[in-house]
Amino acid sequence: MVDPLTDPFQLVLVRIALAFGVGALIGLEREQSESGGTFAGSRTFPLFALLGALAGAFYPAAFPVLLLAVALPLTVAYGAKVAMEGDIGLTTLTAALLTVVLGALVTHSERGALVAVVVAGVVTVILAEKGAIHRFVDRIDEQERRASVTFVLVAFVVYPVLPDRAIPALFGLNPQFVWLMVVFVTGLSFAAYVLSRVLGARRGIAVTGIFGGFVSSTATTVSMAERATDSPVLYRVCAFATVVASIVMFPRALVEVAVVNRSLAPQVAAPLGLMTGVGVVVAAAVYWRAGAAETAGVDVENPFRLRPALFFGVVFAAVLLVSEQAHAWFGASGIYATAFLSGLADVDAITITLSRLSGDGAVSREVATTGIVVGAVANTLVKAGLTWALGTRKLALVVTAVLGVVSGVGLLYVFLV
Structure with missing residues (x-):
């Protein structure tokens, strides 16, 4: 036949x-x-x-x-x-x-x-979806429209004209690669923003936490802390949204690893997947205890602004250079210290940096995996700190307990397994 x-x-x-x-x-x-x-x-x-x-x-x-x-x-x-x-x-x-x-x-x-x-x-x-698309466009205000146009220009106009080679004056950095990472990270946030506007961030706390986490987990944490302060009875559901927004950071980091260095993704998937799974289970328990009557939402704004995008590019370039030098001078301990300090401000930069260094053979996969987890843990500590500074004591206790368990699981895995 x-x-x-x-x-x-x-x-x-x-x-x-x-x-x-x-x-x-x-x-x-x-x-x-x-x-x-x-x-x-x-x-x-x-x-x-x-x-x-x-x-x-x-x-x-x-x-x-x-x-x-x-x-x-x-x-x-x-x-x-x-x-x-x-x-x-x-x-x-x-x-x-x-x-x-x-x-x-x-x-x-x-x-x-x-x-x-x-x-x-x-x-x-x-x-x-003609009707839905027209309704979505009608909801976009002038400020959001300008931000969206700026993103398109940054992604499709600036990127192609940058030189795709190492520039000695920039300490050997490749400008096009650095800008590609800027476009990639802001693009993830932009895509989540569009989905949140289509589906509606007020439809549920889960949607708020997920989209808020992709757009800005820090902004979501601050918003939930303020909401809990205004309405203390909502502390559990606000804690749920905060935890979910923080947990979304882990699969987001895994996506970044897979794009930059696919061979590293399976090794990173184990600790990040474990942290995500534990976080989801504990967060679900928090949501179940909150009760169906508690609801809250957060307005997700267009995450793309030119100044923060440029700032991320500078941070990413700096972290890339510092990580290379820290590993050369201090070995793995230098990478971990850099990952922790970088993670306090932004987990994307250290994730992409270590993925790139591992792909180039500058650091081992084990060191890169541990560094990414350390950076993620540092970032979750920041979320817990924000709830103590801006929210209520009950909110802070719940968020700290959940994120503490999640962070502990990740650290135990990479240092003991």
Whole structure:
């Protein structure tokens, strides 16, 4: 029996069928939403995808000409639709052209087929969630809009123009790598912010703690401490939100490790995963004791500001240089001291630094793992200190007890296992 994954003819047929499915997915959404109207719907979009798939499989060099040939009658049809229905929206027209391109991607290569399926899913969601997207945009004020535009400029304009090499005048630092880490860390916070605005941070304490932790665990801790001071009866649920925001730091750090040095991730996953698991169990117990009547929320603001982003870049560069020198002069003990001091201010910098140094062979995986845990523990101590300084005694006792257990578990693992 011929394997369809190895036989060229059957493989083409499978890819063409997949392209048809991609077009049908988008076409069904357009017809169900009645956005296509008389322009295009559940039958037309699969045909667009098939056209692109056949061109991509048999006439790839002529595909630009084909796309232009399709665009011309689509433009005429769009003009007729505007004249008949008075609808000047370009969404369906754009989706139609994109469907032709996706069809060609499916038959281009295996990677192209995967990209086409993913993009088709994203496009379908964007088309289907028109109302939610417009409501989200309407809620964005001018300050948030400027911050979002600034983030896009920093991520896609500044990064490409920076030199991708070690600069002697900067003590051997690579400016593009440092800026990439700035974009990456702020991007995590920005993505969590967008999700929090879509889902609503006031829907529950768990959402508040999780998104608040990704955006800024320190800001969430301060907010919960102030809330507990204003309403002492809410101290347990405020403690839950504070603990959850602090615990989110551990999987966030693991994501950073996986991006910078994938080979280090399995070793770091053990202590950070254990700390996360213990923290979740204890935090759940705190939430259960709080009772369903206690609720609180926190407004999550756009986390991206240019000055803090630049400050993080400076901190990251400094920690990178200091860590290298501390290891050269004092060995592992120098790394741990640097990790603790750096973790008091920011855990992202030391996490990315040690991941990079371990990947370059400058420090061992064991030292890097221990240093990351030490930095995370130092950061949790800061959260506990903030609750003592700004919150109530009951809040501080609960937060300190939970984070103390979590920190102790992590330290015991890395130093004894």
